[in-house]
Amino acid sequence: MLAENAARHDAASGSSRSAARVTNSPQGKVQEFETRILDALHHRVGKNERAAKPHDWYNAAVLALRDDIIDKWFASTARTHEAAGKRVYYLSLEFLIGRLLRDALSNLGCNRVMEQALERHGLDLARLEELEPDAALGNGGLGRLAACFMESLASLDIPAFGYGIRYINGMFRQRIDEGWQVELPETWLAHGNPWEFERRESAYLIGFGGEVTSDQGAIRWAPAEQIEATAVDTPVVGWQGKRVNTLRLWTANALDPIQLAAFNAGDHAGALAGQVRADTLVRVLYPADSTAAGQELRLRQEFFFSSASIQDIVRRHVQYHGDIRTLPDKAAIQLNDTHPSVAVAELMRLLMDEHHLTFAESWDITRATIGYTNHTLLPEALESWPLPLFERMLPRHMQIIYAINANVLREARRAGLDDAAIAAISLIDEHGERRVRMANLAFVGAHSVNGVAALHTGLMKETVFADLHKLYPTRINNKTNGVTPRRWLHQSNPRLTGLVREAIGDGFIADAERLSDLAAMAGDAALGERVDEVKRANKVDLSNHLRELTGLRLDPDALFDVQIKRIHEYKRQLLNLIETVALYDQIRSHPERDWVPRVKIFGGKAAPTYHNAKLIIKLANDIARRINSDPSVGEVLKVVFVPNYNVSLAEKIIPAADLSEQISTAGMEASGTGNMKFAFNGALTIGTLDGANIEIMDRVGRDNIVIFGLTAEEVAATRAKGYNPREVIESSHELAQAVKCIADGVFSPDEPDRYRGLMDALMQSDWFMVAADFDAYAAAQRDVDARWQNRAGWRKSAIMNIANVGWFSSDRTISEYAREIWGVK
Numbered sequence: 163m164l165a166e167n168a169a170r171h172d173a174a175s176g177s178s179r180s181a182a183r184v185t186n187s188p189q190g191k192v193q194e195f196e197t198r199i200l201d202a203l204h205h206r207v208g209k210n211e212r213a214a215k216p217h218d219w220y221n222a223a224v225l226a227l228r229d230d231i232i233d234k235w236f237a238s239t240a241r242t243h244e245a246a247g248k249r250v251y252y253l254s255l256e257f258l259i260g261r262l263l264r265d266a267l268s269n270l271g272c273n274r275v276m277e278q279a280l281e282r283h284g285l286d287l288a289r290l291e292e293l294e295p296d297a298a299l300g301n302g303g304l305g306r307l308a309a310c311f312m313e314s315l316a317s318l319d320i321p322a323f324g325y326g327i328r329y330i331n332g333m334f335r336q337r338i339d340e341g342w343q344v345e346l347p348e349t350w351l352a353h354g355n356p357w358e359f360e361r362r363e364s365a366y367l368i369g370f371g372g373e374v375t376s377d378q379g380a381i382r383w384a385p386a387e388q389i390e391a392t393a394v395d396t397p398v399v400g401w402q403g404k405r406v407n408t409l410r411l412w413t414a415n416a417l418d419p420i421q422l423a424a425f426n427a428g429d430h431a432g433a434l435a436g437q438v439r440a441d442t443l444v445r446v447l448y449p450a451d452s453t454a455a456g457q458e459l460r461l462r463q464e465f466f467f468s469s470a471s472i473q474d475i476v477r478r479h480v481q482y483h484g485d486i487r488t489l490p491d492k493a494a495i496q497l498n499d500t501h502p503s504v505a506v507a508e509l510m511r512l513l514m515d516e517h518h519l520t521f522a523e524s525w526d527i528t529r530a531t532i533g534y535t536n537h538t539l540l541p542e543a544l545e546s547w548p549l550p551l552f553e554r555m556l557p558r559h560m561q562i563i564y565a566i567n568a569n570v571l572r573e574a575r576r577a578g579l580d581d582a583a584i585a586a587i588s589l590i591d592e593h594g595e596r597r598v599r600m601a602n603l604a605f606v607g608a609h610s611v612n613g614v615a616a617l618h619t620g621l622m623k624e625t626v627f628a629d630l631h632k633l634y635p636t637r638i639n640n641k642t643n644g645v646t647p648r649r650w651l652h653q654s655n656p657r658l659t660g661l662v663r664e665a666i667g668d669g670f671i672a673d674a675e676r677l678s679d680l681a682a683m684a685g686d687a688a689l690g691e692r693v694d695e696v697k698r699a700n701k702v703d704l705s706n707h708l709r710e711l712t713g714l715r716l717d718p719d720a721l722f723d724v725q726i727k728r729i730h731e732y733k734r735q736l737l738n739l740i741e742t743v744a745l746y747d748q749i750r751s752h753p754e755r756d757w758v759p760r761v762k763i764f765g766g767k768a769a770p771t772y773h774n775a776k777l778i779i780k781l782a783n784d785i786a787r788r789i790n791s792d793p794s795v796g797e798v799l800k801v802v803f804v805p806n807y808n809v810s811l812a813e814k815i816i817p818a819a820d821l822s823e824q825i826s827t828a829g830m831e832a833s834g835t836g837n838m839k840f841a842f843n844g845a846l847t848i849g850t851l852d853g854a855n856i857e858i859m860d861r862v863g864r865d866n867i868v869i870f871g872l873t874a875e876e877v878a879a880t881r882a883k884g885y886n887p888r889e890v891i892e893s894s895h896e897l898a899q900a901v902k903c904i905a906d907g908v909f910s911p912d913e914p915d916r917y918r919g920l921m922d923a924l925m926q927s928d929w930f931m932v933a934a935d936f937d938a939y940a941a942a943q944r945d946v947d948a949r950w951q952n953r954a955g956w957r958k959s960a961i962m963n964i965a966n967v968g969w970f971s972s973d974r975t976i977s978e979y980a981r982e983i984w985g986v987k
C-alpha cells in the first residue's frame with residue numbers, strides 16, 4: 163500500500179512533470195541543465211571549469227535556474243494583465259526570506275536534476291546551497307511571516323507584490339564572545355546578488371520637509387529634500403512554478419550623487435554628502451522588535467518605502483485601468499503592522515493633490531483599498547512620533563492627518579462616545595508631548611484591522627483598540643498566522659516528507675490539511691518507529707553541525723529541548739534557564755534517579771540596546787559552560803547556545819527538535835509561528851495558553867501538548883490584585899535555590915554579582931511572571947520526562963501533531979485574507 167502510493171505520487175510530482183515538458187527523458191533534462199550551468203559559468207561568471215571556485219559554481223547554478231524562473235515570471239505578469247483582476251500589495255518593512263536557491267529548485271521540481279548536473283562535475287548541491295548568504299531583512303516573526311505569505315501568494319496563484327526596503331546590511335550577525343553577544347554587520351550583498359533585478363524605469367521622487375502652499379485651493383508641497391527610490395525586484399516562485407510574483411525592494415539614490423564643483427574644490431565629503439544621506443536611508447534594518455525605535459531615521463525609512471510603494475501602485479493602476487477611482491477594485495494594500503501607516507496619508511495626498519479628488523472621495527477610496535494587521539499589543543512597540551518631528555519632516559501629511567482626525571472625531575461625537583473614548587481614538591496623543599499615533603492612523607484608514615491569533619484579536623478589542631472598536635465594531639477580525647509547508651517541512655525535512663509521502667501520498671505539500679490522513683495511522687507502531695528513525699537521523703545531522711559551530715558533542719538519543727526565537731523578557735528564556743539550573747541541582751542531588759537525558763538548545767538575538775536580553779544570553783552561556791563541564795551530570799544534561807540564529811539555522815534545528823518551548827507570559831505573544839513549524843516537524847510543544855498555542859492545542863488535542871501556567875486572564879488578575887514575587891519565590895524551594903545560586907554567582911565566579919540585579923528584579927517586580935509560573939513549568943517538564951519514557955506514546959503524540967497542524971499552513975491564512983479582506987479569488 164505504501165509503495166503503491168509512493169509510485170503514484172512520484173509520477174504526479176512536479177519534477178517528473180517539468181522534465182517531461184522540456185525533454186523526453188530525465189537524463190536529457192540533466193544534460194540540458196549541465197549545458198546551461200556551463201554556459202552561465204563561462205559567459206556570465208567568466209570562469210572555466212578549471213578556475214571555478216565553489217562560489218562561481220553556485221552563481222552559475224543560480225543563473226541557469228533563473229532563466230526558467232524569468233520565463234515563468236513574464237508569463238505570470240502577462241496572465242495578470244489579461245485577467246485585469248485585483249492585485250495584492252503587501253507593504254512590510256521586513257521580509258525575512260533566508261536563502262532562495264533551495265526554495266526555487268524545490269518549488270520548480272528541479273532539485274534532482276540540478277543535483278545530478280552538478281555531480282557530473284564532482285560538486286555537491288547541498289554544499290553549494292550553504293554558500294548562499296541569508297537574506298536577513300527582518301527581525302523575527304513579523305518579517306518571516308511576510309516571507310511565508312509571499313510564498314503562499316505565489317503558490318495560490320494570487321497576483322501580488324511585496325514592497326519593502328533593500329537594506330544593504332540586514333539583521334546583524336551575532337558573535338558570542340566570552341558568552342556575550344557582539345553585533346557585526348551582515349554584508350549579504352558583498353559578492354553581488356544573482357536573484358535581483360534593478361528596474362531603473364520604476365523610480366520615484368520621495369520628498370522630505372519643505373513647505374506647503376495653497377494657490378486658489380490648489381495645494382502644493384515643495385519638499386526641501388528629494389531622494390530617488392528605485393525598484394529592485396526579486397522573483398518569488400510558487401509551488402510547482404504555478405506563478406512567479408515580485409518582491410519589490412526600494413533602494414535610494416541622491417538626485418545629485420556627486421557635486422563636482424565642490425569635489426574639485428577639495429570638499430570631498432561635502433560633495434558626496436547627498437549620496438551618503440540617501441545611502442543612510444537603506445543602510446540598516448532597525449535591529450529591534452517590541453522596543454521603540456524613536457529615531458528620525460526610522461520615520462524617514464517608513465515614509466521612503468511607503469511613498470515609493472504607493473506611487474508605484476497608483477502609477478500602475480492609472481497605466482492599466484485609467485480611472486483612479488476604480489483603485490479599490492484592482493488593488494488591495496495590506497499594511498504589515500504600523501510601519502507603513504503613513505501610506506494612508508500618502509495615498510490621500512496623491513488622490514487629493516495630484517488626482518484632484520475631494521477629501522470625501524479620497525477617504526472612501528483609501529479605506530476601501532487598505533487593510534491593517536496588528537502584530538503586538540506591547541505598549542512599548544506601538545509606534546508614535548513626536549508631532550513637531552512629523553510636521554517638520556512631512557508637513558503636507560500632517561495637514562492630512564489633522565483633516566482625517568477631524569473627520570473621525572466628528573463621527574465619534576455623533577456616535578455619542580465620551581471624552582475619554584474620544585481622547586483614546588484621536589490620532590494625536592495629547593498626554594504630555596504631543597505625538598502622532600500610527601496604530602490609530604492605520605486603524606481608521608483601513609476597512610479591515612486584523613490580529614494574528616484568536617486570543618490576540620480578542621485582546622485587541624478589549625485593550626489597545628477598545629474605543630476604536632466601539633466606533634467601528636465590525637472592523638476588527640482575526641486571521642491566525644500560518645507558515646509555508648514547502649519551506650518548513652518539504653524542503654527543511656526531506657526525510658519526514660519522504661516518510662509522509664509514502665504513507666499518504668504527496669498531496670499534503672500543496673494542501674497541508676491532507677496531513678490529517680496520518681491521524682488514522684498515529685497508533686501504527688511501525689510508522690512510529692520510522693518517525694523516530696527520521697527524527698534521530700535529523701538529530702545526528704544537527705549534532706554534527708553544532709559540533710562544528712560550538713565544539714560540543716551531543717547525544718542524539720537525548721531529548722532535544724529547543725527554544726529558538728528573539729531574546730525578550732516576555733518570551734521568558736529566563737524561565738527556561740532557571741528551570742535548567744533547578745534540574746541541574748536535582749540531578750546532582752539524586753544521581754541515582756533514572757533521568758531523561760536532555761539537550762537544552764537556545765538560540766536568538768537580542769536588540770543591541772536591550773540590556774536584560776543581552777544579559778540573558780550571557781547567563782545561558784555561563785550556565786552552559788558550567789553544566790557542560792561538570793562530569794557529575796555527564797550526558798544527562800547539556801546546554802547549548804547556538805550563535806547567530808537565523809532562518810537557515812532554524813531549518814536545521816526544527817526538524818531535529820523533540821520539544822518546542824513556547825512559554826511566553828500569557829497574553830503577550832501575539833501568535834508565534836515557530837510553534838507551528840515545530841509541530842509540523844513532529845515536536846511536542848511545552849507552552850502557555852498564549853497566542854496560537856491555544857489553537858494548536860485545540861487541533862492536536864490536550865493529550866498531545868504540554869500546557870502549563872497562568873492564563874492571560876489570570877495574569878491580568880494577578881497583576882491587578884498586587885503580585886508579590888518574593889513570596890512566591892520563598893514558598894518554592896527549588897525556585898528559591900536556583901534564584902539564589904544565580905544571584906550569588908555560582909555560574910559567574912569571575913564576576914559574582916553579574917546576575918544580582920536581574921535576580922533582584924525578579925524578586926521585586928517580575929512583570930513577566932516567571933516566578934508565578936515556575937512550579938507549574940517545572941512540573942510540566944517532569945511530565946515531559948514521563949511522556950518521553952513511554953516511547954510508543956511519545957511517537958503517537960508526534961504523529962498526532964504532524965497530522966493535525968495542516969490548518970497552520972500560510973496557504974490557509976492567505977486564503978482567508980484573500981476572501982475576507984482583499985476580495986480576490
Ligand code: 26V
Pocket residue numbers: 301302303304305307448449450451452453454455456499537538543614643831832833834835853
Ligand atoms: C517593532 C519595532 C519597533 C522598533 C524598531 C524595529 C521594530 C521592528 C518590529 C516591530 C514589531 C514587532 C512586532 C512583531 O514582530 N510581532 C510578532 O509578529 C509575529 C507575526 O505575526 C507573531 O507571530 C509574534 O507573536 C509577534 O511577536
